[in-house]
Amino acid sequence: MAATRRSVQEYLDTLDDAAWGAASEVKPKFVSRSDPAAQWTGAMKGHALFAYATNYLIDLDHAVIVDVEASRAIRQAEVGAARTMIDRAQDRFGLYPERLAADSAYGSAEMLGWLVHERGIEPHIPVFDKSERRDGTFERAEFSYDRKRDLYTCPRGKELRQYRRRFASPRDGVDDEGFMRYRASKLDCDACALKPRCCPNGPARKILRSIHEGARDMARDIAATDAYVTSRRERKKVEVLFAHLKRILKLDRLRLRGPNGARDEFHLAAAAQNLRKLAKLIFFFIPVEIVDKVWPLVRTRWPRRHVGAVQDP
Numbered sequence: 479m480a481a482t483r484r485s486v487q488e489y490l491d492t493l494d495d496a497a498w499g500a501a502s503e504v505k506p507k508f509v510s511r512s513d514p515a516a517q518w519t520g521a522m523k524g525h526a527l528f529a530y531a532t533n534y535l536i537d538l539d540h541a542v543i544v545d546v547e548a549s550r551a552i553r554q555a556e557v558g559a560a561r562t563m564i565d566r567a568q569d570r571f572g573l574y575p576e577r578l579a580a581d582s583a584y585g586s587a588e589m590l591g592w593l594v595h596e597r598g599i600e601p602h603i604p605v606f607d608k609s610e611r612r613d614g615t616f617e618r619a620e621f622s623y624d625r626k627r628d629l630y631t632c633p634r635g636k637e638l639r640q641y642r643r644r645f646a647s648p649r650d651g652v653d654d655e656g657f658m659r660y661r662a663s664k665l666d667c668d669a670c671a672l673k674p675r676c677c678p679n680g681p682a683r684k685i686l687r688s689i690h691e692g693a694r695d696m697a698r699d700i701a702a703t704d705a706y707v708t709s710r711r712e713r714k715k716v717e718v719l720f721a722h723l724k725r726i727l728k729l730d731r732l733r734l735r736g737p738n739g740a741r742d743e744f745h746l747a748a749a750a751q752n753l754r755k756l757a758k759l760i761f762f763f764i765p766v767e768i769v770d771k772v773w774p775l776v777r778t779r780w781p782r783r784h785v786g787a788v789q790d791p
């Protein structure tokens with residue numbers, strides 16, 4: 479009963495946290511009575527279960543875990559956890575990463591805008607894009623944006639603007655969700671032969687542009703570079719760590735309840751993984767003469783089983 483009260487209290491304490499309660503307003507299908515912060519999820523491709531997610535911030539050069547954050551097992555919470563870890567790594571270690579390599583779950587407009595405009599970090603992240611069309615009509619990518627004049631040009635060469643008249647007090651035209659609307663002229667579209675392929679169901683074509691579109695464009699440009707290919711390859715290092723966590727350390731079930739219980743277990747597991755990595759890396763920094771002297775002593779003193787563990791963590 480005491481454990482239940484603690485986990486419920488922790489759940490209430492984290493309701494406003496970006497990696498927990500504030501991550502999404504969607505009501506979960508089921509809520510655990512003994513551990514309400516755990517997320518009901520079917521993402522494991524088996525039976526749905528209550529779960530927590532662990533998030534790593536790693537140094538891509540050596541695959542050393544720099545920070546760990548527990549969160550709800552939903553995408554929005556994982557993005558919130560990533561922001562927390564980036565800020566914490568800067569505050570505690572003075573680490574200012576030049577680039578962040580991550581999968582498309584981190585490619586939302588808000589996250590890219592935050593990385594580029596607020597933290598000055600290059601996003602080596604696939605852009606989360608829903609503008610793709612499957613009905614054969616023109617996609618947004620076929621409309622070019624002119625930054626200086628703040629307008630789109632359609633395949634027919636016509637302009638799509640936010641406003642076609644001047645206002646006494648200028649308007650930014652941004653809606654509550656952070657989008658601006660660019661519209662073609664109805665006169666242009668009515669007379670256009672491409673209308674059936676452009677806006678068959680509307681009077682004129684309309685394009686939505688996020689206020690973070692500049693950051694999204696930057697991520698798209700980076701995705702076309704060789705550096706991005708390298709980042710995408712290096713990103714697998716974090717997947718290796720997660721696979722190691724589940725298969726070797728067998729952390730597929732938590733013993734402690736509540737966000738703090740999950741946090742403690744994930745931190746201990748990450749510390750164990752870093753120690754194994756350290757055992758691997760340390761021989762790179764010890765002069766060869768010392769290794770030659772110490773190694774025979776280690777071999778005779780420790781049973782072979784332990785020596786093997788040091789050699790091949």
Ligand code: SF4
Pocket residue numbers: 632633634635636662666667668670671672673676677682683
């Ligand atoms: S329908 Fe309108 S927006 Fe589409 S190509 Fe023609 S003129 Fe341009």
